[in-house]
Amino acid sequence: MTSILSAATLLAAACGGSGGPESSDGRIELTIGTFGEFGYEGLYAEYERLHPNITITPHKTGQGGPYHEALFTKLGAGSGLDDVMAVEEGHLSDVLAKSSRFHDLADLGPADVKPDRWLDWKYQAGLDKQGKLVGYGTDIGPLAMCYRKDLFQQAGLPTDPQEVKSLFESWDSYFEAGDRFVRESGGTAWFDSAAQLFNAMQNQLQTGFFDRSDTLVVESNPAIKQNWDKVTAAVERGQSAGLVAFSNEWNSGFKSSAFATKTCPSWMLGVIEEQAGPEHAGQWAVTDAFPGGGGNWGGSYLTVPTQSEHPEEAAALAAWLTAPEQQIKAFKAKGVFPSQVQALESPELLAATNDYFGGVKDGELFATQARKVGHAQYKGPGDGKIQENAVAPALQAVEQGASPDEGWRQFVDASAQIAR
Template sequence: MSVTTRRTRLAAAALAAVTALGGLAACGKDDDDATASGGKPAKLVVDTFGEFGYDEIVKQYEKDTGIKVELRKTAQLNEYRPKIVRALATGKGAADVVALEEGILNEFKANPANWADLGKLVAKDHSSEYLPWKWELGKAPDGRLIGLPTDVGSLAVCYRRDLFQAAKLPVERDQVAALWPDWNAFIETGKKYRAATGKGMLDSVTTASSAVMFQQGGDLFYDKDDNVVADTSASVKSAWDTAIAMADANITAETATWSPEWSAGFKQGTFAATFCPSWMLGIVQENSGPENKGKWDVAPVPGGAGNWGGSWLAVPTQSKYPKEAAKLAEYLTNAQSQVAAFKAKGPLPTNLEALKNPEFLAYTNEYFNNAPTGKIFGDSVSKIQPLHLGPKHQAVKENAFEPALRSYESGQSTKDKAWEQYVKDAKTQGAF
């Protein structure tokens, strides 16, 4: 996950960019949010993207506190970020608790004035309770704690057992893992699948490129001084070359991640595999539907480890109830809640007690053919390589790197032209 260096000298520039773009649109503070008896808020609002698994957890919080919790979910991060930007820029509309994903975290923590200092609001010092690097990343350049750790996106491969069987490939997860000890072997497996079925085994080259890039570690789109290094990063070049090799081998279904075609492809069998961080298990299940229960399974990624995503919970200073909001964030990120969220939707805990919890380690996911997902994803946490993600990592990834790869995958541009376009767009997207 991103062990990110922060440069105080960039804070003002990053803040200017954030302010120009805008901040978090989430909950609007309505008049019916008036405080309840005893000075407590009648309602607190939590904004998240994707699926955090909080639906049942907040019900217990409501019983314990008498405070209603409204969960506002945005499906995709690229739709979620502009909402944050807008609310911070206008000074209104932010939720009481806001999820910040690693790809956008640095962009927002560059201006700590937008965020409450959770170190002063929570009941005690929790720093020893989480993965150390994850805790440190929740701090702003001035040292204040703006985010409590939620999950980490340890990687695996989600694959369709029935489609593998139809292609006369092994279906048991240990045998599937043996198919691809490295990326070249993964490509060869994809070729066999294509020959047997006429279809692409993998959803898209972009899910593979993310896996390779994060597996390599080190500097990605930025160096440690937060200069854009689009064309010189070894991790990015390795990811690019692997993705190009997959496109050349014709092993993908060419369905862009998060597109309607991609979402529908899970149910329709358009592809047989995707690289899935722990948090994506819930998305795979929802897209695939109950009729595909037991058809999906989980195996390790080529190379055995990787990472994609992970978040923190922050409290905007706009919140009318920062103390109660901090308590809610504290509750949602404690060991018990992280285990419950993992069991509900798959976000992998970063709380050390949760990672050692016997219930977590023994957990099997019924939808994914009873795969021991607690062990599979839990074992990979220690293998995550330190990364440096720059201030606009997500923008460079989604608006420069991935579109260029897709243009080559779909045959719309040559290899050289795709790379040239990526380098050009990366400098634009990565600039302050």
Template sequence: MKSLRRTKMVAAVAGAASIALLATGCSATDGGDSDGPITLTVTTFGTMGLDGLYEAYEAENPNITIKATNIDTGGNALTDWKTKQAAGAGLADVQAVEEGWLGQVMQVSDTFHDLRDYGADDIKDRWVDWKLAQGTDADGRIIGYGTDIGPEGLCYNGDLLEAAGMPSDRDAVAELFGGDSATWDDFFQVGKDYNAATGKAFYDHSGFVWNAMVNQLDEGYYTAGGELDIEGNADLKSQWDKLADGAASGLSAQQSAWDWGGGKAFVDGSFATFMCPGWMLGVVKGQVEAAGGDASSGWDFADVFPGGAANWGGAFLTVPTQSEHPEEAAKLAAYLTSAESEVAAFQAAGTFPSVVAAQTDDGVTGGSELSTFFNDAPIGTILGSRAEGVKAQFKGPNDAVVQEQVFGPATKELDSGVDGDTAWNNALEVLKNLDLN
């Protein structure tokens, strides 16, 4: 789901390569006004690819010590943030915020420092326009520096497609799904053909597919004006009906979100395709390896996505007003979101940069360990292609709640055999009881 953006099951270690990269091109500002030692706390979640950057920053700023905490999932990070936000204490100097719960953050944006007070206006051209806009509140205060964005491509297992009599070459696979004109109808039809040939499921579970379908719409659970818009929403219901038909046709492997049996489902042929924003590539690799697989397990990455451009996830680094060292925290956040740092994070975890200069850097478009795992796919180039046409969908204050508590159970119902209309109506009943309006 949206806020369950990354999992603890994949280690994100930038390593020596990242540190060397930063040493050659990403010099931080001086340690700050204080001559004494400062400890800065950082809270992130999942696989953001930042771990190796902390040591590099400390080396360039001897008076700074970084104490980092990484929470396993975005959903748990949201709970942690809300608890400490309500208590008025305990938040880190640099707090990572997930796109899926940015709406909640913006409701209390005055509890975050305006980064313009610490030089944001001087670097605001770093980011793609819509990412900067997402991190800016209604009063024009820049409260978040963008880390990654989540353009989606299609992960697939070439060996499984070949066994079904389908192509495995990534260009041919892209055409199989419709190329530049790929639709969800195409996707589900290929899935039905695959199921007919093999008797097997086509994707891991309905939840992630639904997430992609919703993110792709001009407006998702909320209108651009901030109104919750689910009941009677013809666009959502049309997509739901397609998803329900797919589940009824046996295309879902009925996996649980973020639980693939220790990676077993990625290596035993349980499913052949997987929704893949850039950061999810590291998750796939980690799952395969956790189950004893490797680059020979057949997974690849194609420059195609049903319905066109879609974005899933992306984070921001903020400085809560609880911080005792806001200037130093802002400098660290700026460092971690420089072009060089975002290239290093991509190499560590596949997180596609929101910084324009980083998107075309050789460190992103060239080869990497992740590319090798995915059959030498040009991952950075593919993600750059998939980022074209992505629009920032408005995320309302309870977007993550709707995704997890309303449609999480409903997609599980689809996978368990409940018909689409019943599951939809059950979701609306849950929504009514939550009273989110």
């Protein structure tokens, strides 16, 4: 979860830089930059106990946007980065485009850290086009579907997590169920935001906004237009609540029952519980089904910039933090879902339950969903900006009355501007 940045946090982030030189007593200070919640706070002290010569100074920023803006500013300046820098998957393509500024962790890191530590698609996404490992994978956000059981029941739809799977088998079945729900519920929206659906559909494609030569393919990849047509047609049929994700109105929509279904990466369960509040406990459910198969939304990587004065020690810290044992501890501390194969098989994770969602074994459910993600889609420089600054505004325009064709042209033109 994000929080409003305090002045002290901003000052710490502004002053943060690569670790200082080794002290006279042989101790080494390592700095690490993160944002949001990684579940690492208790792990730092443990690492220091295991490595008496290491002192860890964390620089934690509340929100990912300002954090990544500062990261790229410092990267361009050639100074000021921490020894270990976290990078969110939405910004990873821009880091991979500047991979010469980061160490190859396959060469620098501990020899026992092998690719099979991670799910294959998570590991592959951390490689640049030359096969350089720029980041060790941390968490992931495997996708399932959340829904309001009480609203489903009122509309005559099935409510049991096993019975609703057929509704979410494909995007066609999902939108067909949405038509029935809107009709039977008297006009309640089926989903929260068109952009939320489109981004999930986009990430399932073999080729995204860019091909591997970094050529923009928004107009030349017919699958993108097909997804656009499906989502905007559903908008025109009244299925979207038209809420901008993470806005105040979107937050309030959970409490006011403004929509019945929600694309649900693992971390979204905590968002729903916080925003919907205790009065809706037990009314939300989650099922291990997602239209079109598997998908992922979220997750990060730990990188070691070439600016670091202690790169080997920094790589060792990053490797330890992303080991399965530590990822289980982070999951228990903050609910961040692990990307490591061994962690996904942990009895602790598989036995985890969520009372708010009716006691569902959410650890087991999302471990199943994580294995349904088939490939790491290549994302060219500017991919995240296209999602945020081209897709979302264009779909919002359709939700506010623009035609799908008008929205599509806005999306195409804005994407071209970003890709220049």
